[in-house]
Amino acid sequence: MTVLNANPFSYTAGTSALHRTDVRFKLIFLLILSPSLVQASMTSSILFGMFLFWGCIQTGFPVMRVFSAVPFLSVMLIFILTARSITGTGEFDGFGTSFSAGGFREGVLICTKLLTIIIAGGLFTFTTRISEIKAGVEWFLRPLPFISGRKIAVMIGLMVRFIPVIIDTAEDIRNAQEARSAGASKNVLLRMKLLVPPLMRKLILEADKLSAAMESRGYSGWGTPPEFTAARVSWAVFAAVLIVLALLWTV
Numbered sequence: 001m002t003v004l005n006a007n008p009f010s011y012t013a014g015t016s017a018l019h020r021t022d023v024r025f026k027l028i029f030l031l032i033l034s035p036s037l038v039q040a041s042m043t044s045s046i047l048f049g050m051f052l053f054w055g056c057i058q059t060g061f062p063v064m065r066v067f068s069a070v071p072f073l074s075v076m077l078i079f080i081l082t083a084r085s086i087t088g089t090g091e092f093d094g095f096g097t098s099f100s101a102g103g104f105r106e107g108v109l110i111c112t113k114l115l116t117i118i119i120a121g122g123l124f125t126f127t128t129r130i131s132e133i134k135a136g137v138e139w140f141l142r143p144l145p146f147i148s149g150r151k152i153a154v155m156i157g158l159m160v161r162f163i164p165v166i167i168d169t170a171e172d173i174r175n176a177q178e179a180r181s182a183g184a185s186k187n188v189l190l191r192m193k194l195l196v197p198p199l200m201r202k203l204i205l206e207a208d209k210l211s212a213a214m215e216s217r218g219y220s221g222w223g224t225p226p227e228f229t230a231a232r233v234s235w236a237v238f239a240a241v242l243i244v245l246a247l248l249w250t251v
Helices: 023-038 042-059 065-069 073-087 101-127 130-141 149-179 188-216 232-250
Strands: 092-094 097-099
Touching (some): 023 101, 023 130, 023 232, 042 101, 042 232, 065 101, 065 149, 073 101, 101 149, 130 149, 149 188
Antiparallel strands (some): 092 097
């Protein structure tokens, strides 16, 4: 049973198989996913999307909240689809524009891959604690010479921690602007112009507060290296994902 969080990109406790999967396996999944989707066909992308949707059901990940959590995601997808449709080889000409069925299919494929990556990243942050992400990155970087794996792990952990902060802050600013009729304009560029400056200011202030808090507590980043033990559920999930990725490469 998973208690849904208002923000789909922040960790929510649960007992699903993905929640209990070792963070090292999850990081490997993400590293393999991106290059796999580059050459993926429409059929394989849809199949992998269905697999992700099944994972969303099992973990309780709120898929539909992604569109409200990520500012202008719907606008960006529509823009990509429209741009690909009218810039491809024209198969229908009219009113000074051309529509390409091939370009439309390419636009759908690009949007499908983009949504797949966003949902996969959301599932990762939704089912993984920030402390586990930091420990997993540090474990992978530990053997590398001349690289401070712990410092890099801390920076990545803070970046992941700020994802829900950015989303929540942007939502608060949008609500405040709409309450003052400042966000009523349908002009997307104007709305972005009104949103970005106050959002950047608040994020810089939050980062400054975090830095001051860490410094006041004498944070140095040193401590006992993390230890991992992969349970059977981790290997089972790992095998299932590898099978799906193998289908992604072959279909």
